[in-house]
Amino acid sequence: MRSNTWRNLAVVCAAGLLAIPAAPPAAAATANPSITWLGVPAEGGFSEAKAINDRGQVVGDFVTRDGQHHAFLWQRGKVRDLGTLGGPSAMATAINDRGTVIGVSSIATPAPNPVAIAPIPAGPEPVNLAPSAPDPTRGFVWTPQTGMINLDLLDGHPLMPFAINADGTVIGGINTTTDGRHAKAFTWRHGTLRILPLPPGDIDGWANAINDAGTIAGGAAGPDGVTHPVIWKAGRPIRLGPAGATHGWVQSITDRGRMAGYSGSPQHTHAELWQPDGTPVDLGFGDNSRATVLNDTGTVGVQRDRTSIAWHRGRRTVLGYSLNAPDTLDDAGRFFGNIRPTPTSSRAVMWDGGRTVELGSLPDSAGSWANAVNGHGQVVGWSDDAGRGGTAVLWTVPSRRSGR
Numbered sequence: 001m002r003s004n005t006w007r008n009l010a011v012v013c014a015a016g017l018l019a020i021p022a023a024p025p026a027a028a029a030t031a032n033p034s035i036t037w038l039g040v041p042a043e044g045g046f047s048e049a050k051a052i053n054d055r056g057q058v059v060g061d062f063v064t065r066d067g068q069h070h071a072f073l074w075q076r077g078k079v080r081d082l083g084t085l086g087g088p089s090a091m092a093t094a095i096n097d098r099g100t101v102i103g104v105s106s107i108a109t110p111a112p113n114p115v116a117i118a119p120i121p122a123g124p125e126p127v128n129l130a131p132s133a134p135d136p137t138r139g140f141v142w143t144p145q146t147g148m149i150n151l152d153l154l155d156g157h158p159l160m161p162f163a164i165n166a167d168g169t170v171i172g173g174i175n176t177t178t179d180g181r182h183a184k185a186f187t188w189r190h191g192t193l194r195i196l197p198l199p200p201g202d203i204d205g206w207a208n209a210i211n212d213a214g215t216i217a218g219g220a221a222g223p224d225g226v227t228h229p230v231i232w233k234a235g236r237p238i239r240l241g242p243a244g245a246t247h248g249w250v251q252s253i254t255d256r257g258r259m260a261g262y263s264g265s266p267q268h269t270h271a272e273l274w275q276p277d278g279t280p281v282d283l284g285f286g287d288n289s290r291a292t293v294l295n296d297t298g299t300v301g302v303q304r305d306r307t308s309i310a311w312h313r314g315r316r317t318v319l320g321y322s323l324n325a326p327d328t329l330d331d332a333g334r335f336f337g338n339i340r341p342t343p344t345s346s347r348a349v350m351w352d353g354g355r356t357v358e359l360g361s362l363p364d365s366a367g368s369w370a371n372a373v374n375g376h377g378q379v380v381g382w383s384d385d386a387g388r389g390g391t392a393v394l395w396t397v398p399s400r401r402s403g404r
Contacts, residue, residue, distance in 0.1 A: 033350070033359045035383065038074050038392045045389035049074070049380035051094045051372045052394070058380050059092035059101050060392050071103050071142075074392070082142050085150050090140070093161075100168050101142040102161040107150070109136075141170060141188070151188060159186060159193075163210050171207040171216050185218055185232070196232050199239045205230065209253050217250035217259055229261055231278075242280040248272065252293045252327070260300055262290035271302045271311075283311055292327040299333040301326030310335060310351070319351040326351075328373055332400060336370045336379055348381055350397060359395045362386070368393070 040047040044063030052058045058074040059082075071082040071092035084090040087106025095101045139151040139159040151159040151170075161172040170188040174195070185196040185207035198205045201222050208218040219227040220237070229240040229248040240250065241263070248263035257276030262269040264287075271289040273281040283291060289304035291311075300311040303325045310317045310326065312333065319326060321339050323346060328336040335351040336359075348359040348370035359379060361368040364386040371381045377397040382390035 033357070033379070033395045033397045035360045035362065036394045036396070037362060037383075037385075038079065038394060039077070040072055040074065040079050040392040042385075042389060042391050044068075046382075047072075047392040048369075048382040048390060049371065049392040049394065050092060052374045052378055052380045053095045053097045053099070054375045055097055055099070056374070056376070056378060057095055057099055058392070058394060059095045059103070060380070061091040061103075062392070071101070071105070072392075073099075073101060073142075083148055085138055085140060085148055087136055090148070092142070094164050096164045096166055096168065098166070098168065099144065100164060102164050102170055103140055103142070104137050104160065105140050105148065105150075106136045107138050107152075139170075139172065141168075149191075151193070159188070161188070162208060165210045165214065166212040167214075169210060169214060171210045171218075173206050185216070187216065187235075194235070196235065197237055199230060199237045205237075207232070208249075208251065211253045211255045211257065213255060213257065215253060215257060217253040217261075219249045226266055229259075229263060229272075229274075231259070238278065240274055240278055240280065242272075242282070249290075250274070251291065254294060254296045256296050258294060258296070260291035260294040271300075271304070273300060285309070285311075292325045293329045295329055295331050295333065297331060297333060299329060301329055301335060308337075317354045319354075320356050322349075328370065330373050330377065331375060332377075334373075334397070336373050338369050348379070348383075348395070350379075352400075359397070362391070362393065370395070373397075 040062050042062050043065040044067055047062035049058045049060040061069045061071050064070055068089040069091050071090040073080045073082055085105040086108035090105035092101050092103035139161040141149045159174045161170045164170045173183050174186050176182050176184050182204050185205040187194050198220050202220040205220040206218045207216050210216045216232040220230045221227045226247050227249055229250045231238050245263040247266045250259050250261040252260045259274040261272055263272045264270045268287045269290055271283040271285045271291040273283055285302055285304045292301045294300040298313050302309045302311050308319045308322045308326045310319055323338040323340055326335050338346050339349050340346050345367040346369055348368040350357045361383040362385055365384040368383040369381045370379050373379045379395040383393045385391040
């Protein structure tokens with residue numbers, strides 16, 4: 001299970017910022033990617049693919065003629081509008097291999113008492129949003145059998161789902177006070193909601209990622225509001241090291257239980273790798289660095305200041321200029337992200353063995369954007385459609401070995 005999270009961080013490659021040891025041997029050449037238009041309606045001028053599972057099912061959202069977002073599911077060339085929870089809009093953000101979709105939707109009538117959602121962004125810090133009006137947004141789970149299920153199970157406290165694993169366990173955050181100051185991590189499975197316990201002394205918690213073994217990763221904070229890295233195993237919270245660190249966050253976890261994130265102090269964060277038993281490994285990037293993603297073959301994506309780097313068993317490769325942190329990675333060690341060749345355009349790219357390869361775009365396109373990749377070299381995002389706005393697309397990246 002790959003956990004993909006929101007990202008919006010500019011990355012530039014600054015000469016002399018890092019001493020880069022020799023890179024690993026160059027990978028075998030990858031053939032040019034192909035692009036497929038998904039045919040998602042975009043009457044409002046935009047559609048975007050957000051996630052893809054290993055069966056090739058794609059989810060995302062499109063803008064209707066009246067300017068509202070609707071969630072969609074694409075499979076085998078057919079597009080399905082997933083509907084809403086009674087309000088005008090919905091957005092799908094993730095899908096597991098069973099075809100279960102999570103996302104957010106508006107409802108017809110907001111709760112009478114204003115309640116804010118506490119979202120967990122890509123990092124480094126969770127953010128609590130103080131409410132200014134009754135919140136019409138709710139998390140949802142969708143399956144072909146049940147349709148869209150409202151996750152609002154706590155008397156008007158909206159839930160924000162952020163990830164789902166293979167067995168359908170959903171994790172995320174729930175605001176526990178109407179002033180938006182405190183939040184808790186939750187799990188939801190088959191209609192049962194559970195608020196996760198916190199380590200001793202902590203008052204807030206956030207869940208950011210989950211693997212197929214059910215281990216949940218994220219962070220918690222005490223009364224001072226400073227986060228530290230936490231995982232939950234069998235529902236039990238475990239605070240991670242290293243000893244002496246006062247601040248941190250777990251960003252990503254693999255199915256084998258290896259984790260990536262950062263630790264240190266609020267002023268000095270270090271990219272950190274944790275082994276399945278919780279043993280911390282400082283990746284040696286120094287201050288202002290954080291690890292954002294990893295795979296089970298030993299490749300880690302790291303961001304230091306505004307430089308994006310691949311780390312593989314102690315060796316580093318600068319990926320180059322990017323608009324987002326290195327947090328989309330496949331099992332072959334290829335990163336996917338976005339560059340800005342001009343001040344007004346973006347291009348979806350792949351970083352493969354130190355090379356930057358454009359994924360391509362639709363004819364006469366002014367830009368493209370990559371969001372997620374599955375285990376078969378299929379990447380989803382959007383491409384500009386001859387200047388008429390973005391439209392959801394799928395790229396297929398041939399494997400290194402086959403070239404097909």
